[in-house]
Amino acid sequence: MRINTQRFGEIEVKDDRVIRFENGIPGFEHLRAFVIVHAQQTAPVYWMQSVKEPGVALPVVDPFALVSDYSLEINDAEVEDLSLEDQADLLVLGVTVIPEDITKMTVNLAAPVLVNTKKGVGRQIVMDNMRYSTRHPAYDGLMHALKGGNAHVGAHAQG
Numbered sequence: 001m002r003i004n005t006q007r008f009g010e011i012e013v014k015d016d017r018v019i020r021f022e023n024g025i026p027g028f029e030h031l032r033a034f035v036i037v038h039a040q041q042t043a044p045v046y047w048m049q050s051v052k053e054p055g056v057a058l059p060v061v062d063p064f065a066l067v068s069d070y071s072l073e074i075n076d077a078e079v080e081d082l083s084l085e086d087q088a089d090l091l092v093l094g095v096t097v098i099p100e101d102i103t104k105m106t107v108n109l110a111a112p113v114l115v116n117t118k119k120g121v122g123r124q125i126v127m128d129n130m131r132y133s134t135r136h137p138a139y140d141g142l143m144h145a146l147k148g149g150n151a152h153v154g155a156h157a158q159g
Contacts, residue, residue, distance in 0.1 A: 006055045007047065008037060018051060019115050019122040022081070026111070026124060031056060034122070036093075036115075044145045045096060048113065060093040063109055066141035070109065073127045081123055082116040089118040096138060105142070106135040 001018070003011050013035050021032050033051035044065060050056035063070045072092065084090060092114055094107040109132035115122040 001051075003035065003049065003051055004054045005037075005049055005057060007057045008039065008049070011035075011037065011049075016120060019048075019120050021122045021124075023123075025058075025113065025122075028056060036060070044142055045098070046093070048093070048095075059096040059098050060113065061096050061107055061138065061142060062145070063092060063094040063107065063112060065145035066094070066107060066136070066138055067109065070132075072112065072114075073129050074114070074125065078114070078123065078125050082114060082121050083119045084116050086118070089116050091115040091117050094136075094138075095124075097135070103139045105138045106133075107138040108134045109136045110134045 001013055001015050003013060005011060017035050019034050019036070021034065023029060024031050028050070031050045031053055034048045035051060037047040037049050037057070039047060042059070045059045045061055048058040048060050082090075092112050094109055094112055096105060096107045098105045110129075111124055111126045111134065113122060113124045
C-alpha cells in the first residue's frame with residue numbers, strides 16, 4: 001500500500017503494518033488507520049502516520065526507554081478490545097510534544113497508545129493512576145536512549 005505523507009513523501013508499507021483504531025484516537029477520532037514510521041534522522045522518536053491524512057503524523061516514543069520503572073494499568077476490557085493473546089505482541093507508545101526548543105519536549109505517560117502488533121489493532125487508554133504526567137519531560141531520557149541504541153519499536157523504516 002502506498003501512503004502519501006507530508007513529512008516523508010510517498011511511502012510504501014505492507015498492509016499488515018496498518019494499525020486500526022476502532023474509535024480513532026483522542027483529537028483524531030475521524031482517523032482510524034495509522035502506520036508507525038521510523039525516520040532515522042528523528043530516532044528514537046517514531047511517527048504514528050495517518051493512512052488517510054498526509055499532514056497527520058504524531059511523534060511517539062517508547063515510554064519504557066524514558067522511565068525505567070514505567071508500568072501499565074490495563075483492565076480486562078482494554079485487553080479484550082485489543083484482542084491481545086500474548087503480552088509479547090503488545091507495543092506501548094507515548095505521544096510526544098516537540099516544541100521549537102526540543103530540550104522542552106514532553107511525553108504523555110498517563111495516556112499511552114497500545115498496539116497489538118500481531119492483529120494490527122490499537123487503542124489509546126487513559127490510566128486512572130495519577131503517578132504519571134501527561135507532560136513528562138522527555139529530552140534527557142531520549143538522549144540516553146539514543147546513546148543506548150534501543151530497538152526499533154515495530155516501525156516501518158524510512159530513510
